[in-house]
Amino acid sequence: MSAQARERPSSRAAPADAANPPQPRMLPVVGALLRKELLVELRTLESVPAMSLFAVTTFVVFHFALNRNSVEGDLAAGILWVTLLFAAILGINRLFVADADQGGFDGFLLAPVDRSAMLVAKALTLLAYLVVLELIAVPAFALLLLGPPLGQALPDLLGVLALGDLGVAAIGTLVAALAVRTRARDLLGPLLGLPLLVPIVIGGARATSPLFAGGHATAPAARWLLTLGLYDLVFGLIAYALFDFLLED
Amino acid sequence: MQPSSRRPAGSPDIDHRPRGGVDRASRPPLYGKGLRALSISTVAAMALALGLVFFYAPLEAEQGFLQKIFYVHVPLAIVALCGFVLGGLLAIQHLRTRDPRWDMRSYVTIHMSLIFALGALITGSIWAKGSWGHWWVWSEPTLVSFLIVFLLYATYQPLRFAIEDPERQARYASVFAITAAAFVPMNFIAVRLSTAYLHPRVLGSTSNLPASMAFTFLVSLLAMALLFATLCKYELTAKHTRAQVRALRRRLIGEAPSTRGAGRRSAAPTLHHATTMSARSAGTPGL
Numbered sequence: 118m119s120a121q122a123r124e125r126p127s128s129r130a131a132p133a134d135a136a137n138p139p140q141p142r143m144l145p146v147v148g149a150l151l152r153k154e155l156l157v158e159l160r161t162l163e164s165v166p167a168m169s170l171f172a173v174t175t176f177v178v179f180h181f182a183l184n185r186n187s188v189e190g191d192l193a194a195g196i197l198w199v200t201l202l203f204a205a206i207l208g209i210n211r212l213f214v215a216d217a218d219q220g221g222f223d224g225f226l227l228a229p230v231d232r233s234a235m236l237v238a239k240a241l242t243l244l245a246y247l248v249v250l251e252l253i254a255v256p257a258f259a260l261l262l263l264g265p266p267l268g269q270a271l272p273d274l275l276g277v278l279a280l281g282d283l284g285v286a287a288i289g290t291l292v293a294a295l296a297v298r299t300r301a302r303d304l305l306g307p308l309l310g311l312p313l314l315v316p317i318v319i320g321g322a323r324a325t326s327p328l329f330a331g332g333h334a335t336a337p338a339a340r341w342l343l344t345l346g347l348y349d350l351v352f353g354l355i356a357y358a359l360f361d362f363l364l365e366d
Numbered sequence: 367m368q369p370s371s372r373r374p375a376g377s378p379d380i381d382h383r384p385r386g387g388v389d390r391a392s393r394p395p396l397y398g399k400g401l402r403a404l405s406i407s408t409v410a411a412m413a414l415a416l417g418l419v420f421f422y423a424p425l426e427a428e429q430g431f432l433q434k435i436f437y438v439h440v441p442l443a444i445v446a447l448c449g450f451v452l453g454g455l456l457a458i459q460h461l462r463t464r465d466p467r468w469d470m471r472s473y474v475t476i477h478m479s480l481i482f483a484l485g486a487l488i489t490g491s492i493w494a495k496g497s498w499g500h501w502w503v504w505s506e507p508t509l510v511s512f513l514i515v516f517l518l519y520a521t522y523q524p525l526r527f528a529i530e531d532p533e534r535q536a537r538y539a540s541v542f543a544i545t546a547a548a549f550v551p552m553n554f555i556a557v558r559l560s561t562a563y564l565h566p567r568v569l570g571s572t573s574n575l576p577a578s579m580a581f582t583f584l585v586s587l588l589a590m591a592l593l594f595a596t597l598c599k600y601e602l603t604a605k606h607t608r609a610q611v612r613a614l615r616r617r618l619i620g621e622a623p624s625t626r627g628a629g630r631r632s633a634a635p636t637l638h639h640a641t642t643m644s645a646r647s648a649g650t651p652g653l
Binding site: 295296300301302305308311316319323340344347348351352355359362363365366 | 461518524530538542544548553556560
């Protein structure tokens with residue numbers, strides 16, 4: 118970070134050059150940003166209600182499109198993951214819009230803090246959105262479409278969803294930052310995001326389908342959890358390494 | 367892949383400032399240096415590869431003549447994937463040095479890989495139709511992952527096109543190129559895991575091929591890599607030459623802004639000399 122501060126003295130705290138005050142630690146910055154994000158979301162209710170409503174509506178659409186009253190196994194896992202993915206895309210598209218349109222980026226860049234803090238805060242925001250989304254969408258899914266009872270498969274399902282959410286949060290934040298300051302941001306976000314999220318759908322759906330199997334729910338295969346975990350790790354690191362370059366002007 | 371041979375014209379390209387303040391009537395850089403030798407060796411390697419494919423490699427027992435497409439399809443796919451990853455590496459170099467020429471190289475590499483990837487998809491589809499009876503086979507993990515990678519890289523040009531500021535366009539494109547290059551191997555792992563091996567794997571490692579086939583395959587791969595390098599170098603040379611011509615014309619006319627190409631948006635990076643000059647001073651160590 119200090120190298121980039123030296124490179125662009127005009128935009129970053131030029132008078133503090135001589136004193137060179139210590140940068141605030143990362144955690145308080147992330148905390149402040151996260152509080153700001155959640156406060157904004159609570160006051161505007163812009164993303165999460167839309168995502169949840171979209172998910173529930175999509176279940177209804179699937180009911181009519183597939184002409185099924187209940188689903189199980191592969192089909193159930195696929196419907197759940199596709200719905201969550203598309204609902205997440207809605208949130209990803211909105212994630213940076215306020216910062217781009219109303220000067221949030223400029224304000225953040227003027228502050229003498231590590232820019233990765235914004236990535237972490239945004240990813241945590243998206244993660245929170247996804248958790249709330251799933252708190253609504255998964256019960257709705259179990260109620261509306263899922264054939265076998267969720268009961269004992271719930272802890273495993275929560276684990277798989279958490280792993281998937283981490284990956285969606287990391288990739289979604291990177292893609293949202295990449296797309297938000299382009300002319301066709303609503304278009305580019307999903308276009309860039311969907312292929313990158315395909316491995317998460319593969320891992321998530323394959324890990325979830327034995328949980329939704331009628332009669333005998335079995336634990337998800339370890340290799341899918343491993344794939345998801347590895348994918349989360351790699352793209353978390355990539356997002357962390359590259360995010361600074363998206364915030365330079 | 368010989369990255370050294372793809373670097374346009376070696377040292378003159380690196381050192382020469384095409385339109386610096388110091389105007390000491392130096393010779394203009396020769397961007398096309400080495401292009402002739404590269405082209406000739408490509409043509410020779412291609413001819414050799416085709417000759418080997420048709421007259422030397424034995425007919426495969428099960429698939430017969432159809433299997434010959436293997437010598438086109440697999441090298442196309444391998445070269446395209448290597449090109450995607452190479453584009454990511456060049457993009458890393460761009461983000462480190464902030465030199466727009468690295469962005470240009472990354473762009474050309476990805477652009478060319480996209481064309482090769484399209485070729486690989488089409489030949490793979492033909493092969494699938496011939497040997498399995500379907501144009502598209504979901505149980506072939508290599509083909510499926512290839513499609514996903516192709517779909518991802520197909521957004522590279524729209525992304526560039528949607529950003530007007532050339533500097534930011536280059537920076538964002540590099541971020542995309544690095545992310546996508548890391549995605550390529552991850553995606554292959556995930557898709558391969560997800561597929562049960564229904565079909566015998568013809569295109570596995572070369573170790574299970576008979577020696578004559580393996581040799582033919584390696585020559586085809588080399589020829590394809592040379593073709594890739596040559597095409598990239600042609601495109602780079604054309605772009606550098608166009609930038610140089612534009613600069614010379616501007617110097618002749620005076621400081622008037624160029625009549626064409628100034629207001630036009632483009633997905634392809636253009637080398638402006640102002641950016642070429644200013645970018646050299648900036649440099650960030652590390653990623």
